[in-house]
Amino acid sequence: MADYDVIIIGGGPGGYVCAIRCAQLGLKTACIEGRGKLGGTCLNVGCIPSKALLHASHAYHDAHTNFEKMGLMGAGPTVDLGKMMDYKQSVIDGNTSGIEFLFKKNKVDYIQGWGKITGKGEVTVGDDKHTAKNIVIATGSESSSLPGVEVDEKVVVSSTGALALTKIPKTMVVIGAGVIGLEMGSVYARLGAEVTVVEFLDNITPGMDAEISKTLLRALKKQGLKFILGAAVSGVEATKTKAKVSYTLRKNDKAGELEADIVLLATGRRPYTDGLGLAEIGVEMSDRGQIKTNGHWQTNVAGIYAVGDVIDGPMLAHKAEDEGLAVAETIAGQAGHVNYSVIPGVIYTSPEVASVGETEETLKEQGRSYKVGKFTFMGNARAKTIFAGDGFVKILADKDTDRILGCHLIGPFAGELIHEVCVAMEFGASAEDLARTCHAHPTFSEAMREAALACGDGAIHS
């Protein structure tokens, strides 16, 4: 008789959500977590702390940039970075302890320590052995390394070090213009650092709608961030207080160097499976280090499943959560399902960026006929009240059926606005369905309706 129906290894968004759902479905469940706190990368060193610092630095920047325009006079606030980090920590603590509470409420056993699969249905933590009918691996990811770059988390930092700086750097070089680079680069640029982003490709945010990517680049440059695009970083030489970044421009092989107080390495993340004992039990891995799973999140070894950053797909907290829910339902004998074509992505810069579904680029690749409904926030009264008229919404719909295929927007609260399109897509809605839905005035959401109208006879306010 096994101790548990399900043991989940990893207490991040994939693991803890899976654990709660398993318990809700009547399964005897334990979740093993080694870092001493629940919530994984996301709550401890990812989504939540980065959003806390983005919020605080945005408020600071807003006070200095926009308050006077609204008749709010007086010297602007100054930054106490220590206090800002305390605020960040209190947000983390509130959230992680919230999950402990949810575990107690749902009767999930929280086992602290590093788990290793030591046999069929057996997980060992320290000297203790625990048995289960099913094991779910949700061990997440860690920062990727780059040849020639040694991260010391002091001068050369990963996102974890960047979330815990003790001093605002005068100069900062960010390697990689992906999500982490742009979010963390924005934080320190707003707080006064001179930030230069070095990116291998010729554009920022690879995979994103090209028009949105260009607009974001323009907006960030306006905020003072500098960009060196098409540049391959070959190495970083660090002393105790400074670092020198060497790069080569790909178009002409010209070498360049940059010196900075802090260098942030943000060139992607890789699955984390160290110490799990997967080779010994024969779990198949992809050549990118991901655990291979089938359409039901099952590995090749019976009774072992995997979800989240450790398997294929976008490394996003909500993707991990969805898989956690679905695998719990699958184990409980229900029809767990994730709709991978409707997973939104958000970049929490200013302006914010959000996207879901196909881009114009992917539709062209597929040779699919589509129409574009576009609306700029300049025509949205509410956006103008907060000086956020830059940016636009773009809805892509099938040319013949009008079915919504994707949406990309850059502008105020983009990360919230995207969800009405996600719901519409889940229901197979047409752009006309969205256009005929009454939207309250004055809201930012009206821009979504206007973009949907633009897929038909035309928007009203443009």
Ligand code: FAD
């Ligand atoms: P994780 O959150 O990585 O959790 C895995 C957990 O497993 C860890 O706590 C680890 O300690 C534990 N573990 C590993 N091995 C073992 C073992 N053998 N035994 C016990 N425990 C183990 N995503 C978004 O959607 N939105 C964002 O805004 C966002 N911001 C981010 C910002 C930063 C700076 C970073 C780094 C990431 C961000 N992400 C964001 C990505 C997001 O954090 C991940 O996609 C998400 O955390 C993945 O969840 P997971 O459960 O798969 O893994």
Ligand code: NAI
């Ligand atoms: P990323 O994959 O988003 O971006 C990495 C960037 O580094 C790419 O633009 C790539 O071209 C570039 N790069 C790679 N090698 C390089 C080199 N040698 N020199 C210069 N540039 C180089 O990875 P990132 O930003 O590290 O984020 C990791 C993961 O975390 C992402 O998958 C993302 O989904 C997740 N995340 C999500 C957030 C969100 O949803 N808001 C926020 C932060 C992270």
